[in-house]
Amino acid sequence: MTSNATLGIHRLEVRDFRNLEAQVVELGPRFNVLAGENGQGKTNLLEALYVATTTRSFRTSTLGDCVRHDAASAFARIRVLDDRQPGVARIQSVELDGQGAGRRKVQLDGKRPPTLAEYALATPIVLFEPASLALSQGGAADRRRLLDRVAIHLAARHGGGAELLVDLERYRRAHGHRKKALERAMDARVLDPYERLMAEHGVRIVRARREAAEALAGRVVAGFEAIATAPLRLEIAYAPKAPEDVDAFSALLAERRELDARRGSATRGPHLDDLAFLLGGRPARQVASQGQHRALVLALKGAELAAIAEAREVEPILLLDDVSSELDPRRNAALFAFLHAQVGQVVLTTTRPELIEIAGDRRDFDVVAGLVRPR
Amino acid sequence: MLPRHARIVARLLERLPGVGERTATRYVLHLLAEDPALSQALGDALRELHARVRGCARCGNLAEVVPGLEASPICEICADGRRDASVLCVVARVQDLAAIERSGAMRGRYFVLGRLVSPLEGVGPEDLPLERLRARIAEDGVKEVIIATPPSVDGEATSLFLARELAALGLSISRIASGVPHGSELEYADQVTLGRAIAGRKSLG
Numbered sequence: 001m002t003s004n005a006t007l008g009i010h011r012l013e014v015r016d017f018r019n020l021e022a023q024v025v026e027l028g029p030r031f032n033v034l035a036g037e038n039g040q041g042k043t044n045l046l047e048a049l050y051v052a053t054t055t056r057s058f059r060t061s062t063l064g065d066c067v068r069h070d071a072a073s074a075f076a077r078i079r080v081l082d083d084r085q086p087g088v089a090r091i092q093s094v095e096l097d098g099q100g101a102g103r104r105k106v107q108l109d110g111k112r113p114p115t116l117a118e119y120a121l122a123t124p125i126v127l128f129e130p131a132s133l134a135l136s137q138g139g140a141a142d143r144r145r146l147l148d149r150v151a152i153h154l155a156a157r158h159g160g161g162a163e164l165l166v167d168l169e170r171y172r173r174a175h176g177h178r179k180k181a182l183e184r185a186m187d188a189r190v191l192d193p194y195e196r197l198m199a200e201h202g203v204r205i206v207r208a209r210r211e212a213a214e215a216l217a218g219r220v221v222a223g224f225e226a227i228a229t230a231p232l233r234l235e236i237a238y239a240p241k242a243p244e245d246v247d248a249f250s251a252l253l254a255e256r257r258e259l260d261a262r263r264g265s266a267t268r269g270p271h272l273d274d275l276a277f278l279l280g281g282r283p284a285r286q287v288a289s290q291g292q293h294r295a296l297v298l299a300l301k302g303a304e305l306a307a308i309a310e311a312r313e314v315e316p317i318l319l320l321d322d323v324s325s326e327l328d329p330r331r332n333a334a335l336f337a338f339l340h341a342q343v344g345q346v347v348l349t350t351t352r353p354e355l356i357e358i359a360g361d362r363r364d365f366d367v368v369a370g371l372v373r374p375r
Numbered sequence: 376m377l378p379r380h381a382r383i384v385a386r387l388l389e390r391l392p393g394v395g396e397r398t399a400t401r402y403v404l405h406l407l408a409e410d411p412a413l414s415q416a417l418g419d420a421l422r423e424l425h426a427r428v429r430g431c432a433r434c435g436n437l438a439e440v441v442p443g444l445e446a447s448p449i450c451e452i453c454a455d456g457r458r459d460a461s462v463l464c465v466v467a468r469v470q471d472l473a474a475i476e477r478s479g480a481m482r483g484r485y486f487v488l489g490r491l492v493s494p495l496e497g498v499g500p501e502d503l504p505l506e507r508l509r510a511r512i513a514e515d516g517v518k519e520v521i522i523a524t525p526p527s528v529d530g531e532a533t534s535l536f537l538a539r540e541l542a543a544l545g546l547s548i549s550r551i552a553s554g555v556p557h558g559s560e561l562e563y564a565d566q567v568t569l570g571r572a573i574a575g576r577k578s579l580g
Contacts, residue, residue, distance in 0.1 A: 114565050166567050173495075173528040180494035189500055190492060193535035197528060 005083030016071035028363035035353035036367035042349035067098030117162035124316035151212035171201040199249035213238035223299030241272035315344030435487030
């Protein structure tokens with residue numbers, strides 16, 4: 001793990017991004033602690049970093065929301081130092097249009113990248129925010145997204161990743177068409193082609209997710225056992241909701257038309273996949289304590305970082321939002337153990353910087369009214 | 376701020392693809408600065424557009440309307456006797472026909488669907504000109520159908536749908552390949568295209 005190259009956002013230039021003033025923020029290579037009261041712009045800064053690396057936001061699907069209300073566009077540019085390409089910094093920038101649907105203009109080293117996937121895979125980044133706690137207790141959608149994030153990086157190992165994004169998007173569209181066709185009582189002539197396409201893309205999604213689940217499972221179990229105190233055995237199983245064969249999958253969809261029409265959606269398919277957690281042989285959702293849920297989420301995030309690090313041969317950047325909500329004396333020990341285990345760049349926000357027990361290579365910032373100042 | 380009528384013209388121009396508020400204003404100012412004859416000629420030509428150009432009665436391509444034959448205009452390609460009537464290339468839009476035509480690789484004739492099957496947009500099989508397509512195949516003695524719908528979900532679904540619909544006619548039915556642009560190095564091809572090119576490879580012997 002320590003033999004991996006490191007990666008760091010060295011500088012962020014931001015303008016009209018939510019409440020952030022036009023400014024340049026120089027980050028340190030290891031721990032960066034952003035302190036400030038609520039509503040000052042700490043999470044906005046993390047969001048700007050996330051948008052600049054992935055072209056997406058973790059708070060909204062409408063990127064126009066990120067544009068300061070009196071501005072025409074928002075802009076975030078990062079300078080990334082990447083050991084895999086020594087000597088040259090990588091420049092990534094995203095400009096968001098405030099009007100309409102929020103169009104985005106992205107540039108990688110001053111040029112438009114051939115695909116958004118290529119841009120979004122350049123600088124691996126992992127986000128840990130209060131909403132991540134839903135990973136163990138909430139619905140399966142968050143766990144599917146976790147699998148997909150890891151799967152995309154696993155595919156990127158061989159220079160892929162874009163295909164999986166295409167499969168996910170096409171599966172979603174074919175599924176939408178089939179749903180509508182069932183609703184309108186269209187016949188097999190229309191349903192057959194969409195079921196075929198759902199099966200072709202779906203089988204590839206399941207294969208990629210299975211590989212991702214395998215990369216995560218051992219690491220999550222080890223991470224959980226290191227944190228959790230009770231001697232309960234954790235098991236993780238990927239539970240695909242579709243056969244892994246195109247003909248079998250498409251035949252299954254054809255058989256279930258009547259049922260699916262009544263339910264208003266396909267009752268089989270990777271859009272229903274889950275990653276199941278068993279604690280002592282029983283579903284963690286039912287038996288885990290709050291402490292065990294938190295331990296499981298920490299273990300999942302740790303595994304996500306490690307799996308991506310191994311696939312991409314570089315330590316991903318970790319963004320950690322609002323850790324002070326975690327600062328319960330019994331629990332912060334686990335969180336800091338998790339943080340200390342990170343060897344890459346970390347950017348975290350808190351309302352109480354005095355409680356962040358990290359010594360050494362650390363840079364502190366104060367965030368006040370949209371301005372970020374080194375302390 | 377433009378005067379009222381100039382604004383009306385700009386608003387209309389804005390409805391054209393690729394024309395935003397700024398470009399529309401530029402066009403209006405240009406027309407006002409030029410000889411009024413230009414605006415007059417443009418207006419006259421536009422007024423006649425729909426009466427003079429219609430869908431080809433046989434293939435759906437654009438056709439010049441000949442006086443006396445307003446009901447069934449025939450396009451240049453359908454009128455060209457040197458074309459191989461036994462090969463029919465099915466496309467989604469007139470733009471796609473034009474693109475294939477520019478390649479010079481298509482010796483046969485075309486059939487423009489006008490739309491793709493798309494339940495999400497409320498387009499079902501009954502909205503496709505299937506009867507006209509079947510009639511065309513029968514009348515012209517078509518032996519080979521090449522389906523050239525786009526490689527999107529809607530294009531693929533429509534292609535699978537058509538292949539099934541036409542299967543009983545005993546024709547040779549093929550789907551255009553998707554692959555690497557000519558003249559480019561493999562290393563520059565995007566991964567999705569290259570993946571499809573590998574999947575759709577051709578045997579050399």
